[in-house]
Amino acid sequence: MNPVPVVPPFETSSAARLLAAVLGMWLATVAASSAAADDAPRLEIVPEPPVIAPADAAQHVGEVVVLELSIAEATATGGRVVLRAAAPDLDRVRVVIVAPMIGESARQIAARYAGRQVRAIGRLQEFDGRYEIVTADADRVVVVGTELAQAPPAHSAPPVAIPDSEPTPHAAATASPEPTASPAVATTTVLDSAPASAPVPAPVPAAAPERAAAPEPAAPPEPPAALVPATAPEPAAAPVPATTPVPEAADAPTSIGARQPEATPNAACREARQRWQSAADTGRAATAALGACLAAGPPCADELDRVRSTMAEIAAQEERIRWLCDGSP
Amino acid sequence: MESLLHVPHHRRPSFALLLASVGALLLLAPESSRAEPYMAIREGRKCSSCHVNMGGAGMRTLLANTHMQEITHYRELFPELENATEKFNGQITSFLSIGGNLRLTDSIVFQDEPDAQGRVPHKVLRGNVDENVLDFRRAPLYALVTLVPDYLEAYLDQSFAPGGTVTRELFGLVKGLLPWKGYVKGGKFFLDYGLRGADDTLFSQNNDTNEQFVRGRTGTTFNSSDTGLELGFQPGPTNFTVQVTNGSSGDTDVRVTTNLYAMFTDLPVVENAIAGLSFMRLGSDAGDFYAYGLYAGSNLGPLEYQAEVDWVHFGPSDSDQRSTGSFLAYGELNYLLLDWINCKAFGEYADNDPNANTTQSAQNRFGFGVEPFIGRFLQTRLFYSIANGPKTRALDNQNRLVMELQLFF
Numbered sequence: 001m002n003p004v005p006v007v008p009p010f011e012t013s014s015a016a017r018l019l020a021a022v023l024g025m026w027l028a029t030v031a032a033s034s035a036a037a038d039d040a041p042r043l044e045i046v047p048e049p050p051v052i053a054p055a056d057a058a059q060h061v062g063e064v065v066v067l068e069l070s071i072a073e074a075t076a077t078g079g080r081v082v083l084r085a086a087a088p089d090l091d092r093v094r095v096v097i098v099a100p101m102i103g104e105s106a107r108q109i110a111a112r113y114a115g116r117q118v119r120a121i122g123r124l125q126e127f128d129g130r131y132e133i134v135t136a137d138a139d140r141v142v143v144v145g146t147e148l149a150q151a152p153p154a155h156s157a158p159p160v161a162i163p164d165s166e167p168t169p170h171a172a173a174t175a176s177p178e179p180t181a182s183p184a185v186a187t188t189t190v191l192d193s194a195p196a197s198a199p200v201p202a203p204v205p206a207a208a209p210e211r212a213a214a215p216e217p218a219a220p221p222e223p224p225a226a227l228v229p230a231t232a233p234e235p236a237a238a239p240v241p242a243t244t245p246v247p248e249a250a251d252a253p254t255s256i257g258a259r260q261p262e263a264t265p266n267a268a269c270r271e272a273r274q275r276w277q278s279a280a281d282t283g284r285a286a287t288a289a290l291g292a293c294l295a296a297g298p299p300c301a302d303e304l305d306r307v308r309s310t311m312a313e314i315a316a317q318e319e320r321i322r323w324l325c326d327g328s329p
Numbered sequence: 330m331e332s333l334l335h336v337p338h339h340r341r342p343s344f345a346l347l348l349a350s351v352g353a354l355l356l357l358a359p360e361s362s363r364a365e366p367y368m369a370i371r372e373g374r375k376c377s378s379c380h381v382n383m384g385g386a387g388m389r390t391l392l393a394n395t396h397m398q399e400i401t402h403y404r405e406l407f408p409e410l411e412n413a414t415e416k417f418n419g420q421i422t423s424f425l426s427i428g429g430n431l432r433l434t435d436s437i438v439f440q441d442e443p444d445a446q447g448r449v450p451h452k453v454l455r456g457n458v459d460e461n462v463l464d465f466r467r468a469p470l471y472a473l474v475t476l477v478p479d480y481l482e483a484y485l486d487q488s489f490a491p492g493g494t495v496t497r498e499l500f501g502l503v504k505g506l507l508p509w510k511g512y513v514k515g516g517k518f519f520l521d522y523g524l525r526g527a528d529d530t531l532f533s534q535n536n537d538t539n540e541q542f543v544r545g546r547t548g549t550t551f552n553s554s555d556t557g558l559e560l561g562f563q564p565g566p567t568n569f570t571v572q573v574t575n576g577s578s579g580d581t582d583v584r585v586t587t588n589l590y591a592m593f594t595d596l597p598v599v600e601n602a603i604a605g606l607s608f609m610r611l612g613s614d615a616g617d618f619y620a621y622g623l624y625a626g627s628n629l630g631p632l633e634y635q636a637e638v639d640w641v642h643f644g645p646s647d648s649d650q651r652s653t654g655s656f657l658a659y660g661e662l663n664y665l666l667l668d669w670i671n672c673k674a675f676g677e678y679a680d681n682d683p684n685a686n687t688t689q690s691a692q693n694r695f696g697f698g699v700e701p702f703i704g705r706f707l708q709t710r711l712f713y714s715i716a717n718g719p720k721t722r723a724l725d726n727q728n729r730l731v732m733e734l735q736l737f738f
Contacts, residue, residue, distance in 0.1 A: 062510060064479045064505060078416045078418065079415070079416055079417070079418035079420070080395065080418065096391075096395050098391055098394070098395070098418055098419075098420045099418070099420070100420045100421060100422045100423050101417070101418070101420060101421050101422075102421060102422050103422065103423070122478065122479060123479050123505075125378075125392055127392065127396050127399070128396075128399060134391040134392050134395050135391070135478065136391060136420045136423045136424075136426065136475070137423035137424075137478060138423070139423070140478065
């Protein structure tokens with residue numbers, strides 16, 4: 001009778017040792033990687049998106065870029081916000097924000113940008129000779145704090161001004177159809193020429209760029225540090241040639257969406273708070289007017305429009321305060 | 330042979346009644362559409378410009394939805410829709426969007442009765458209404474999760490009709506990380522082969538034997554997808570993809586599909602032009618299937634034209650058996666009438682045997698029609714097709730009056 005074969009015990013222990021060794025190596029690798037994570041260089045497969053001006057758009061079609069431009073006109077129609085660049089790129093460069101169904105309306109988003117200088121990150125595309133970034137995330141289009149002093153005339157049908165004393169010459173919400181084949185009721189927010197009755201806009205921060213001509217390289221515009229990519233080789237102001245050097249912000253985040261609270265409120269922050277206060281005052285007046293109208297009876301569409309516009313302006317100013325001040329409204 | 334001669338007789342309504350019901354359907358029901366090669370050529374854009382799937386088909390990109398008017402040349406025929414202040418844009422949140430195509434199709438089938446020998450004549454016009462097929466030709470819904478904008482996406486194309494729920498596409502897409510605008514797609518997706526138009530099954534509804542032309546014989550209709558990996562590059566005007574997918578189930582081999590094309594724009598005389606070639610090998614235990622073909626297209630203003638020729642070849646693994654092959658061809662003309670009504674004429678041919686000198690088994694199909702976009706979300710189609718094939722196969726000798734209503738978003 002043959003003895004029953006028995007598996008030598010060393011085979012089991014050998015397999016266990018092998019398993020333990022592999023597991024140990026894996027754990028050691030994970031632990032070492034974790035320990036060294038802070039010092040390890042990033043795998044730079046994708047270069048930091050370059051900051052470009054509208055004039056350079058043609059050279060970056062298909063690339064992910066940070067497009068910096070001044071918004072001459074913001075139009076909300078069909079759930080889309082169209083931000084058109086200031087002259088001379090009015091018909092050539094634009095940013096389109098497809099407003100999600102959940103969240104701010106296209107109208108509210110549009111009010112945030114009119115007349116302001118923004119940075120939009122996304123893939124630059126060309127369509128019928130027009131260069132544009134199309135995004136569904138309004139957080140990828142941020143106001144960088146400087147504003148146009150005066151806007152070129154609106155490109156589309158002249159907006160119908162709301163008889164209202166807006167707190168700022170910016171963000172005058174109007175209703176006009178966009179010249180498309182789908183002329184749904186649209187909201188066009190443009191930078192008006194400052195009406196005589198409008199308050200004088202707050203002074204531009206000292207570091208604001210000259211818009212008519214490129215500044216000297218030695219004194220480039222100084223955008224908020226939170227919005228400058230660490231490797232940004234381009235100037236902050238849209239009309240400035242892309243080759244103009246710009247100082248790097250040492251602590252600047254690498255993403256346009258990253259927020260970097262400042263230690264103390266600067267001039268731009270104070271100005272944003274003043275504008276918020278003005279918008280709030282106008283909002284109260286508009287709300288009161290709406291209340292009176294509702295008591296008197298219809299129609300109240302105009303009053304309702306004013307309330308919407310002022311609320312959007314308040315929201316826009318709060319967004320600016322978040323960026324420019326301490327990270328919270 | 331008997332099965333081939335079987336002709337379905339679900340019902341035989343009068344022709345007038347059919348026309349009336351279809352006319353009412355045309356007026357009342359919505360219809361959808363998909364961007365097609367003729368639009369890509371007319372616009373001088375690659376498939377990936379307008380579709381989330383880099384190879385075309387399915388959900389449209391933000392760019393395409395933003396420029397729907399310029400691409401489709403739609404006319405809002407209904408004032409109520411045109412004046413609506415709020416319209417759905419498909420974007421649920423900044424990272425989640427949905428879309429869909431609902432194609433409701435009515436086909437009036439004209440077919441002659443076989444004679445005593447079981448044969449039907451070749452004809453241009455046929456008057457005998459054999460069948461009316463009213464059904465969804467396609468009804469997929471799309472969902473796109475943008476995990477990292479511009480770089481990483483997850484996509485689902487789920488079909489709900491006909492034939493129940495089927496996942497047509499489900500993949501992850503990484504783009505923007507490779508040189509030459511390269512991307513990697515992993516999951517289940519359509520096969521990227523040749524010019525793939527939305528009419529792939531328009532004239533074969535409820536009759537699979539009519540899917541014997543370019544799309545059907547190469548297995549690249551929008552009813553067929555496969556699971557695997559796709560690697561693509563899009564430098565300059567060119568587009569190159571390689572797909573390695575599972576292929577036939579139950580074996581150790583795979584399917585390899587490649588497609589290379591270039592889209593040239595702003596050319597003298599003609600505006601845009603496309604030229605490309607495709608190759609597919611599907612290995613299986615029974616033998617290897619090969620398909621390879623060339624295609625090209627161009628446009629002269631509103632006139633667009635395109636053509637594709639393919640050769641398919643099956644080599645049995647058993648060396649005693651003879652390999653078989655056939656030649657396939659397709660061509661179409663599109664003309665944008667009045668800047669919004671696309672008029673189309675097409676012809677296709679399949680030589681269904683390995684002998685180029687015999688035509689007994691050959692099939693051909695010609696047709697013409699219009700397919701205007703009647704709104705931001707609506708398209709209609711009205712086509713007439715004439716198919717002739719082997720006289721012993723009645724199903725291959727049909728005329729069809731096809732009306733389709735499409736709702737898309």
